[in-house]
Amino acid sequence: MAPRLTPLVAGLPASVPFVGPEALERRSGTPFRARMGANESVFGPSPRAVEAMARAASETWMYGDPENHDLRAALAAHHATTPDHVIVGEGIDGLLCYLVRMMVAPGDAVVTSAGAYPTFNYHVNGYGGQLHFVPYRDDAEDPEALAARAAEVGARLVYLANPDNPMGSQVPAARIEAMIAALPDDTLLVLDEAYADFAAPGSLPRVKMDDPRVIRMRTFSKAYGMAGARVGYALGAPDLIAAFDRIRNHFGMCRMSQAGALAALADQDHLARVVRQVAQARARIAAIGAASGLEALVSSTNFVALDCGGDGSRARRLVSELGARGVFVRMPFVAPQDRCIRVSAGRPVDLDALEEALPGALAAAREAEARA
């Protein structure tokens, strides 16, 4: 008898939430020309952040500050709150893992939308939580249905991304505010605002910083262009924020990333510039799609869902054919959203590659569909 996994972990699937673009490149033997599948920001981080990280490289013999003191202080000022409302972690993925561990015991109910962020589901499954799914409504998350289901099943957590991934849709602030008011007292809303920086100013729900029933997740991976630095943060009531300290990897943050995030936060001009570039890229993705008969969904994020029609198999073929032509995109996992492909904002050179590849990829996908 060899050492064995816990029954919980032994029962988990070996599958992973996402196969990375590098792994896809290794499989095909060809690097992508345009990397527009992971909602990264090809516009890059602020030059000041790059400089801060490069400078910190020679200081990397020191552990990062486990309290993330300076970054939390800066984030608190940015959000007009105090540092005890802010926890910094290894990306939103890392924070979701901690949060699920804190709140979800085996068998506990958790509510999310069918087709929403798979990594959240991965962590809920990983801690033995019981997932309950609510369908999207009109290609958007449905706060009223999520709250109703949370009450029905006695959910510990209910997950809502606003703006949403993978559809790019945004729910009016008032509906989310009403959802929070309607939540059971012992249900925590995980409001994933990874794409908040792309939303129209003033369009996000107002959340009381001391409301114990809401935790908001933010990141430097999207608009700040620092996905590879792994810096996420959450805003919530101090008691909840303090509880992360009971379980988190205290020395988990890279020192370079701490320095980079601090510099990136201070360069709001760069952020505004990226948001403008992303808006231009979204418009061009829509135009490229329209030229091939694919309608773009309205997006409040740094990506656009293009409606390919048909069922998931057509979009799946198109993702594959685009990949074969060097253009990395992804697609939603669940019907009927899986009729779309999801294209991240690119620079003009990336969008040129998309424009060039799309008609041929679409023709090949349709041909394969006709043969099938």
Next chain:
Amino acid sequence: MAPRLTPLVAGLPASVPFVGPEALERRSGTPFRARMGANESVFGPSPRAVEAMARAASETWMYGDPENHDLRAALAAHHATTPDHVIVGEGIDGLLCYLVRMMVAPGDAVVTSAGAYPTFNYHVNGYGGQLHFVPYRDDAEDPEALAARAAEVGARLVYLANPDNPMGSQVPAARIEAMIAALPDDTLLVLDEAYADFAAPGSLPRVKMDDPRVIRMRTFSKAYGMAGARVGYALGAPDLIAAFDRIRNHFGMCRMSQAGALAALADQDHLARVVRQVAQARARIAAIGAASGLEALVSSTNFVALDCGGDGSRARRLVSELGARGVFVRMPFVAPQDRCIRVSAGRPVDLDALEEALPGALAAAREAEARA
């Protein structure tokens, strides 16, 4: 009723394994002159690693490769094994957290030495494991006693650091090899080899890469001088290594750190140079201690335990008095090892600061002791 923590997490203490030096500096209002308390490598990473990280800073808009493919391939070659024997993670701390989660269900027995690595204990407590402690023998871990206790309590994990932290001692390879042979079939030995690079060549136990009962932990935080980059790895049997993929934060690694570790591994000359500098520093720490009547314990690591005599209160006062003089050191947590202070290897300038501060700090500590 507000959202509540799981019963397990609600029962955990709010205390943290280590208070970082930055927090100590904020409390005192004065930066340390010499940072010799966290076993970091003030000699720094390879210049090639610094260059690779600085270069990667501008590529940080991309997530790191979640499979850590290139680094795992290089590590496998370095250890004459295959990549499926290697898992890369967010420092040994991160890997210990994953491993405990994989192997320890609430109530499961785990064995370690009293006074050994507190962060391991933190993770075991965090998953509800039941810790059983074995005392040090002659200021070193006691493999025979650890194996015997593991058999007695039916341990899922038994932890052994070799070379050891906080004492710096090393157990002869043959004793660890005999311990492995004597372990119950279903007990996994966690062999923490964070300080392996400082051990004499050929002095470490030989472990079969496919032995399902041993997992070895290594790091870029110590001899490679990259504590702030958070790169650890583990070597073990492929089934065990593959199980990490069920629960780990797949996109948890910094892209800069991946690039830095790859470059650092390729610069073994730098590593050899650091190991020589550390040996010189150890000798000088011993001489500085001897000049004040403190005996140095033999060390196979990048730090030296200096025996202050008396009980823990004398060493505790000395740590505090050194801190007040700008010299950051730490000390063991458990008697009788807590009669020592633990001083990490420093550059000549750091050791000058120690030499200058020690006599006065010692006098102040003895005075306080006499008054107490």
